[in-house]
Amino acid sequence: MNQDIEKILLSESEIAGKIQELGKTLAAEYRDKNPLVICVLKGAVVFMADLIRHMDIPCEMDFMAVSSYGSGTESTGMVKILKDLDSSVQNRHVLVVEDIMDSGLTLSRLVELLRHREAASVKVVTLLNKPERRKVDISPDYSGFDIPDEFVVGFGLDYAEHYRNLPYIGVLKPEVYTK
Numbered sequence: 001m002n003q004d005i006e007k008i009l010l011s012e013s014e015i016a017g018k019i020q021e022l023g024k025t026l027a028a029e030y031r032d033k034n035p036l037v038i039c040v041l042k043g044a045v046v047f048m049a050d051l052i053r054h055m056d057i058p059c060e061m062d063f064m065a066v067s068s069y070g071s072g073t074e075s076t077g078m079v080k081i082l083k084d085l086d087s088s089v090q091n092r093h094v095l096v097v098e099d100i101m102d103s104g105l106t107l108s109r110l111v112e113l114l115r116h117r118e119a120a121s122v123k124v125v126t127l128l129n130k131p132e133r134r135k136v137d138i139s140p141d142y143s144g145f146d147i148p149d150e151f152v153v154g155f156g157l158d159y160a161e162h163y164r165n166l167p168y169i170g171v172l173k174p175e176v177y178t179k
């Protein structure tokens with residue numbers, strides 16, 4: 001285990017099992033809808049790559065980069081679009097793929113934007129959900145795991161851009177971000 005990790009919250013195999021389940025559910029929901037599956041960079045890239053391989057239906061992918069955490073562990077509250085979509089969402093069924101819903105600020109801004117752009121439908125799938133930290137009234141349409149109020153890394157999630165490549169979800173030792 002990485003020396004900066006206090007404990008493993010979700011193992012590689014627990015995550016894999018859940019993603020397989022979510023993929024099946026989503027394939028059933030979006031069959032014949034040719035959804036536009038949007039990966040919210042960077043954190044969701046690992047989850048997205050696994051999820052779409054369990055969605056056995058025609059679909060398209062696009063990417064958007066937004067950032068609200070900078071290099072800290074608290075949302076700045078400002079959601080910056082660093083890279084916009086290549087495709088139009090107008091009249092498309094859109095599935096937004098996220099690694100985590102925490103304060104909810106990122107996803108509430110994104111969903112609002114996609115609705116404003118006249119998507120036919122907008123739904124959110126998140127691997128992790130931290131309901132205790134919510135600052136806005138939003139909940140995911142599909143979620144892998146509810147987790148406690150701890151700062152987690154791995155499987156795409158970072159602290160100051162590190163740890164995204166860990167194959168599990170772990171809790172960072174507090175001394176790593178307080179030193």
Ligand SMILES: O=P(O)(O)OC[C@H]1O[C@H](OP(=O)(O)OP(=O)(O)O)[C@H](O)[C@@H]1O
Pocket residue numbers: 040041042043044066067068069070075098099100101102103104105106107157158
């Ligand atoms: O619910 P919220 O409090 O808004 O937090 C969730 C968002 O924060 C993280 O992104 P971040 O801004 O760190 O960018 P990253 O994906 O590039 O790490 C995460 O990937 C979500 O997009």
Ligand code: HPA
Pocket residue numbers: 069100102103150151152153157158159
């Ligand atoms: O717990 C977290 N870890 C990493 N990135 C995050 N962005 C929101 N919450 C988190």
Ligand SMILES: [Mg+2]
Pocket residue numbers: 043069157158159
């Ligand atoms: Mg981040």
